[in-house]
Amino acid sequence: SLIVEQAGARRQMPADRQFPRTTRLGSMAYDYLIVGAGFAGSVLAERLASESDLKVLVCDRRPHIAGNAYDYHDAAGILVHKYGPHIFHTNSDDVFSYLSRFTAWRPYEHRVLSQVGNLRLPVPINRTTLNALYGVDLRSEADAARFLSERARPCDPILTSRDVVISQIGPDLYKTFFEGYTRKQWGLDPSELDRSVTARVPTRANEDDRYFLDAFQAMPLEGYTRMFQRMLDHENITVMVGTEFADLDRKGLARHTIFTGPIDEYFDHRLGSLPYRSLEFRHETHDVRRMFPVGVINYPSEDVPFTRVTEYKHLTGQVHPETSISYEYSRADGDPYYPIPRAENQALYKQYEALAREHDDVTFVGRLGTYKYYNMDQVVGQALATYRRLVAKRGVTGKL
Ligand code: FAD
Incomplete structure (x- = not known):
């Protein structure tokens, strides 16, 4: 030792x-x-x-x-997180x-985009997400709230993660953003997970695209x-x-x-x-200054094997001619994470x-x-x- x-x-x-x-x-x-x-x-x-x-x-x-x-600091001298992106907020x-x-x-205020087909849309779902995905022009919070509530399907009682999402935003948005992502992340269908899991990702009727809303958001x-x-x-x-x-x-x-x-x-x-979910990370460095517009891109589709990709320079603010990213894969076996x-x-x-x-x-x-x-x-x-x-x-x- x-x-x-x-x-x-x-x-x-x-x-x-x-x-x-x-x-x-x-x-x-x-x-x-x-x-x-x-x-x-x-x-x-x-x-x-x-x-x-x-x-x-x-x-x-x-x-x-x-x-x-x-x-x-990786071989290129870029500060990266070995176990995936850690954003401090409280x-x-x-x-x-x-x-x-x-x-x-x-x-640092964290922002995440979700890759849906050729579109990259803000998550948590906000008014911008709805306008881009459906080609509509919702102009106010009331418009967006109405749009979401027209899609929502009441579930009673609300027991699972699936019930939470469908009762708030309906089956279409559920399938687009949650179903595949959750299956990949947890190896379980949302209908098999506690409601508490999805309670972590709220939807918004405004255009606020920050991932967290806490009073303190910063990186060491x-x-x-x-x-x-x-x-x-x-x-x-x-x-x-x-x-x-x-x-x-x-x-x-x-x-x-x-x-x-x-x-x-x-x-x-x-x-x-006690069951734990594990993760695997693939780190890469690319010879370009910047690859993505935000720190993390989520991939909700089950056609893509990873759940998200992180570009660390967004999080750390480091200035460097190259950029390092990591792909995140959920695994049943390995170190206990979740x-x-x-x-x-x-x-x-x-x-x-x-x-x-x-x-x-x-x-x-x-x-x-x-x-x-x-x-x-x-x-x-x-x-x-x-x-x-x-x-x-x-x-x-x-x-x-
Ligand atoms: P850990 O950091 O896991 O530390 C436990 C340590 O104990 C480990 O280093 C392990 O090696 C050691 N250990 C265990 N068993 C033994 C043993 N038998 N002998 C010797 N050593 C042992 N939180 C946020 O606030 N914001 C985020 O953005 C965020 N992103 C995350 C992303 C990922 C991919 C993950 C996995 C977690 C994320 N978290 C985030 C949560 C954050 O990582 C945890 O809250 C925090 O690290 C927990 O600290 P801990 O000390 O409880 O556990």
Whole structure:
């Protein structure tokens, strides 16, 4: 295993902000072992080390920090995201100001076009999309709302992703934008997915073509990995990348584990395996300044094997004579990326959650640790809340 980071400038802490030390480190080398150097693990490592003066070991099986948000300069020198486009957006002042300690920002409003035949149309569907697709001239929000409601087909009850879309915009737009894309992305028909999946992509009667509407929309100025390096740069934090949790000799290692990998993996799948959707990325560099008008083009047709293509320079603002793009393919097998939102999977997760409550030497956090389809800001919020809970609990019980 490679120890990539150890020691940083020691920061002076006011005494009243220190974690109450109700137990001593004793024979243990670390207070906390954190599995996973993504947002969940890195935020907790930073808080425990710098705010509470505790010794933390972070391990990640991947050869780098930053989890799925990892970015790097490719062979051409272009900053790309190894695991697909990550756009930061949040409505939380707390999350934004917390991360702002570790990075400056570049304002960026994400836009996505969907390739439908020869047309590239804004998604989420807005008035521009409708006018271009149907060759109509809807001039107001009221016109567009009426147009959509005339196509909508009421479904009662609304149980699945398909019901949500058809009840809002009808079968034609459903087939054009959602059916094929969802089948490719999830390997399931929308009628087999929870309604919550599509609730993430609203339609609009105006011409606003921004993909997100959050108050804060920005990219870390020097990239995500740089932001994570600053978070983990503390003398109380040791980071081991390329290190499997299962391969660590945990005897005498740490008093408590924070696990941000898949919760079912931690328990050796003893209640059954939680299903995850995986992804594969094909990265390419082209000898042109710019290929697409926006950062991401979606491909909803099942005739095309990938779901979307990203051109990174839109996201990062980098000026470079060449451009790098990535094709994204959904896969059934491979690294776990997305918890699959179906009722039976939630039920199985709940069983693991109950099992976790019986183990007070481990805390589960993050997208895989809590089997939830979380964005980056939600994971940061969850990690900050977990830190506050650990502080409170340790103060009361002294167990952690
Ligand atoms: P991760 O980043 O997955 O980190 C978990 C880490 O734990 C991994 O690095 C893994 O290697 C490690 N690990 C797991 N098990 C073990 C083990 N046994 N031993 C050692 N290490 C282990 N969110 C947004 O807000 N905006 C976006 O635009 C966006 N786009 C996304 C695009 C894609 C393609 C994907 C997949 C996700 C996207 N997200 C986006 C979500 C975002 O990636 C997650 O919210 C965030 O990365 C979750 O952080 P995490 O720490 O929970 O998990």
